[in-house]
Amino acid sequence: MRTPSHVPVLLDRVVALLAPALERGQRDTVLVDATLGLGGHTEAVLSRLALTRVIGIDRDPEALALAGERLAPFGDRFTGVHAVYDELPAVLADLGLASVDAVLFDLGVSSMQLDVRERGFAYAEDAPLDMRMDGSTGITAADVLNTYDVRDLTRVLRDYGEEKFARKIAGAIVRERAKEPFTRSGRLVELLYAEIPAPARRTGGHPAKRTFQALRMEVNDELAVLRRAIPAAIDAIGVGGRVVVESYHSLEDRLVKQAFVAATRLDVPEDLPFVPEGHEPSLRLVTRGAEKANAEEISENPRAASVRLRAIERTREAAA
Numbered sequence: 001m002r003t004p005s006h007v008p009v010l011l012d013r014v015v016a017l018l019a020p021a022l023e024r025g026q027r028d029t030v031l032v033d034a035t036l037g038l039g040g041h042t043e044a045v046l047s048r049l050a051l052t053r054v055i056g057i058d059r060d061p062e063a064l065a066l067a068g069e070r071l072a073p074f075g076d077r078f079t080g081v082h083a084v085y086d087e088l089p090a091v092l093a094d095l096g097l098a099s100v101d102a103v104l105f106d107l108g109v110s111s112m113q114l115d116v117r118e119r120g121f122a123y124a125e126d127a128p129l130d131m132r133m134d135g136s137t138g139i140t141a142a143d144v145l146n147t148y149d150v151r152d153l154t155r156v157l158r159d160y161g162e163e164k165f166a167r168k169i170a171g172a173i174v175r176e177r178a179k180e181p182f183t184r185s186g187r188l189v190e191l192l193y194a195e196i197p198a199p200a201r202r203t204g205g206h207p208a209k210r211t212f213q214a215l216r217m218e219v220n221d222e223l224a225v226l227r228r229a230i231p232a233a234i235d236a237i238g239v240g241g242r243v244v245v246e247s248y249h250s251l252e253d254r255l256v257k258q259a260f261v262a263a264t265r266l267d268v269p270e271d272l273p274f275v276p277e278g279h280e281p282s283l284r285l286v287t288r289g290a291e292k293a294n295a296e297e298i299s300e301n302p303r304a305a306s307v308r309l310r311a312i313e314r315t316r317e318a319a320a
Contacts, residue, residue: 008040009246009304010293014104015044017286017311021102021242022052029101032057032092032236034085034229039067041104046074053077055100057091059084059134059220084134086228092236101241103233107226108248126186131212131219141215145182150174160223160251161214169195169211185212213249223251230259234283237314242286244311253290253308260285260312282318286311 008014022029022045029052033042036056045052056071056078058064064080071078081091085105092100129142144156153170157163172195173182182188189208196207217223233243247253263283293304 007301007303008044009106009301009307010291010297010309011041011044013291013309014041014106014244014246015048017244017309018045018102018104018242019049021237021240021313022049024051024101024240027051028053030055030097032088032100032103032233034088034103034233035106036067036080037063037106039070041106042067042078043071046071046077052101053079055091055095056080057083057085057088061134061136084225086225086232088229088232088236099238099241100236101238103236103241103243105226105229105233105243105245105247107222107246107252126184126189129182129185129188129215131216133220139219141219142182144215144218145173145188146177156218157211157214159214160217161210161212162250163210163214164200165196217249223255226252226255230256231263234259234263234312234314239314239316242311242313245309247308247310248303248306253310256308256310257290260310263312280316282316283312283314286313 018031022031029049031042031045031052031054033039033045033054033056036042036058039056042054042056046054054071054077056064056067058067058080059082061082064082068078068080071080079095083091088103092098129140129145131141132138144153148156150167150170153173154166157166157169163169169192172191173188176182176187176191188211192208192211193201201207230243230245237243245256247256260283264281264285287310290308290310292309293301293307297304
């Protein structure tokens with residue numbers, strides 16, 4: 001098994017967005033790193049902000065173990081929790097926390113999961129078709145390929161992978177699995193090369209990229225989890241608190257944008273000439289639209305190419 005690597009995306013910018021919520025004079029503050037991974041963002045926060053402690057959530061037990069080793073020098077300033085990030089309210093209740101100062105999401109597949117061949121996330125090497133972020137529970141990518149009908153496979157590939165040839169690929173998967181069930185990624189990649197026309201293979205990156213992304217999102221129910229998690233994170237922050245989100249897929253970013261816009265919307269009729277006292281939004285957008293990585297960052301860390309970064313801040317207590 002290869003040792004996983006980890007280069008956090010937009011590290012300095014993320015810490016800069018979190019810092020105003022976490023630097024509160026001499027008061028101790030709490031960050032929830034809802035997608036801990038190997039702990040790169042958490043390590044930077046703990047190193048630079050001496051009065052902050054971090055609760056790191058991850059559904060992947062292997063990531064938790066490796067991050068725990070990396071962050072051990074920080075002692076009780078770090079607490080690791082095995083959970084899915086939409087379970088944030090239950091995690092905070094278990095820890096006796098009514099609110100926190102900031103929540104960070106770095107969405108999508110982690111560097112560790114991509115780099116460890118046996119996890120089956122990467123299409124560059126032949127590996128078991130697993131793709132579960134928590135390998136102890138749930139369906140695998142092989143289960144999806146071998147049991148979903150053509151209509152459901154098409155939906156997954158089209159909606160989560162934005163794959164133009166979704167129907168054609170789904171039909172081929174159903175035909176081929178009748179001969180032998182899918183178990184390894186190499187066979188799926190061969191099928192994709194055969195089904196995606198040559199002109200399309202020459203643009204848009206590796207021809208397997210969209211299908212593998214779609215399978216991963218289906219296996220881990222990522223969009224439904226995110227749809228629950230962002231409002232929960234917004235509810236969890238106190239006044240001056242921030243939620244910072246890095247997403248890497250247009251569907252993820254759209255969900256985040258919609259949740260942030262809804263949270264900052266005025267609670268008054270559109271034609272009212274003024275905002276009555278007490279009806280101002282209790283949150284404000286910190287970033288103007290979605291921030292992207294610059295060319296230098298992308299050259300140093302290619303995984304930053306598709307990142308979209310957004311942040312929101314609570315400015316006053318929510319109306320009762």
